[in-house]
Amino acid sequence: MRFMASYDLMETVRNTQQWLGASAKAMASYPALSVVPNPAMEWMAAWGEVTERSFERMIVKPDWGIPHFTGEDGRDHLVSVETVVERPFGDLIHFNIQGRKPQSRKILLVAPMSGHYATLLRSTVQSLLPDCELYVTDWHNARDIPVSEGKFDVEDYTLYLVDFMRHLGPDIHVIAVCQPVPLALAATAYLADEDPDAQPRSLTLIGGPVDPDANATEVTDFGNRVTMGQLEELMIQRVGFKYKGVGRQVYPGLLQLNSFISMNMENHAKAFKKQISRVMRAEASDHDSHNKFYDEYLAVMDMTAEFYLSTVERIFKNGDIAKNRFVVDGKLVDMGAITQVAVKTVEGANDDISAPGQCIAALDLCSGLPDDMKASHVEPGAGHYGIFAGSSWRNNIRPLVLDFIDANSKPRKAKAAPAKTELKAV
Template sequence: MKGVYSYDLMESVRNTNEWLGASARAMASYPVWGLVPHPMFKVMSAWGRITERSFARMVIKPDWGIRTVVGADGRDHLVDIQSLIASPFGDLIQFGVLGRDPMPRRVLLVAPMSGHYSTLLRSTVASLLPDCDVYVTDWHNARDIPVSKGKFDIEDYTLYLVEFMRHLGPDIHVVAVCQPAPIALAATAYLAGEDPAAQPCTLTLIGGPIDPDAAPTEVTDFGRRLTMGQIEHLVIQHVGFKSAGAGRLVYPGLLQLASFISMNLDRHAQAFSNQILRAAKGEDGERDAHNRFYDEYLSVMDMTAEFYLSTVERIFKKREIARNCFEVEGKQVDIGKITDVAVMVVEGEEDDISAPGQCAAALGLCTGLPDSMKDSHLEPGAGHYGIFAGKSWRNNIRPLVLDFFDRNSEGKRKRKNPRNNIRAV
């Protein structure tokens, strides 16, 4: 159980840093220091507050924080989050808008399981709610899932998506962001072969590694440099004693966070230095831009070891999706069987996680689709986060995606009812 001690040691380090921050904040905030006109105490208090908050966030699941949405009638409508399917490793949730009629657009957002909670898509959900009925895959933290609930690997993830799509029906528009893009493509192909009537109306893939070899990044280089044995030795640990999932093998969220930060270390260090100075001057705020971003960014979750390792091996090393040889429960998933689901890919020109070309590879795999049912967009100057949650998404990508939904919803209705295309003479 060496991994348990590593996991608990890492948690102890996090806990200690949280305590150091709280202690520094409390000590430097004593009124008596007002008699000593030295800025050190304000800086120390600011450092303590930011350090305490940052390390505390790492074990807190963020709230969705979406409480109202403005309807077509100009009134605020309450938002009620409901669980439609509850499963051990993830739920299908709906953002129900009270007092509003069902919307013609219904969207399933497939959230990434790559270290952050599904709330990473909070702004994406908020931007779609005024125009769509929105459903989201809400993945659970592996450290909170007892070992008795069994395994969860890439095939289980695919079958979860298949179940969610079947439940929502064929008029649903599926939008997969980042990590789940190849799995959402595989789930759609699985339905095309096993249950064609349950296929979604459209599939939008945003910044996902369909073919990691199409454009190298630090993420793909990491997968190439190390063997599966080395990766397992370096990052897989047993969940510690105080969690419900004690003993479960996971890729810990804290390790993932360290790798995220290391990719842009200078930028993060500068952001925290600037925030400490602002706090010392009294210019910070509870929900300022820094805290809004890092409250979400620092909140991380563990992934099951089998999911992480099977993703690395099958998506990145063996490229099973890119080579169209992915199997689920021994059944070949042929992406070429997708013939009635319009597919759109969205990429960011400056994306350093899923570089341009990786996601666009999906269109070449959809050999059963005519070109009229394929669409793509490369957003100039946009990084990974911006293509689904930033200014680029709000101003440019979201309108294109909504138009893609509408065009292909109408096209699907015409294909199902060919008499509608006959003009009266």
């Protein structure tokens, strides 16, 4: 499968489906056909509209779509996205609120690199903007990164987080969501040993696989059911000639999307049938609930092959983080080195991706951290998406996280080394 032909074949199928949708919509909407009402033509036009939009979204990077928000002063403040640190595989961006004083809470929101863009956290960002100075990791689509930029694996990802934390300074509070949770923990431990003055004030870990074996799910156990050779042969392809990253080995976003949809094929099929019916009845809109969800869900990005494979091998198969033997740039990272950063874990009781127990394992790894600097929360009835978006996040989890941040905003003094005892001769 590691050929450009495989990658281009998937892109050809996607492009053809988009073209078929556009053609069906145009043909069925021909004015002359409206002389005699025909339900078949109306259905074809609706099918074409939904199909064209769906397959077009698969190669489009969504916009943040946060033009403004209403502040405590009752005024609308414009929101602009500024790049603070620009790197080949991902940028550090800042949401600048015009006409507002800088907020005391300074948060780095670490977005997952798991097949979707950082905009998957749009609702999370919107909920934090009114009360925080917000920075987000904006990872790039691997197909758009030239081969000359080199590799990018879990160690490089961790070092990117280290650099971002250093740039923002020690008064930062880090919130990691899903996939980057174990790597954010490792980056914090790396700083604790290498550059203690650059450590963040607090670290909030939301629904991530620190210890995938603590409560395995179908998703986290996938790595144990296949060999690395099978993964490399079946999942890895080379970017075709259409993109800047031509020749780069990647785990294609379209392949990942196929896996996502196959897990709930029946539900997705029903959703699209209902949407076609709504379009026929002129009840659909550009930003209705269906389009709002699927415009984001279908927008997928490629991951570098080395990042995907090293994640499966080192995080899921070998459990390097869970066993506290993760190595970054030739250096063993000890999670026990975290002694001054407050750590909180958040899990969803009904999370079928990163089940309860996988994330809270981080607290046991932080063996050098006092108990009063550790916290955990399991949200009843919440699934994976609900713990960082939706009502569970807005009403219950967000207030708890902000309270935790406020309680740990002041710098902690490093513990003094124990005094050496001199032996006296008797």
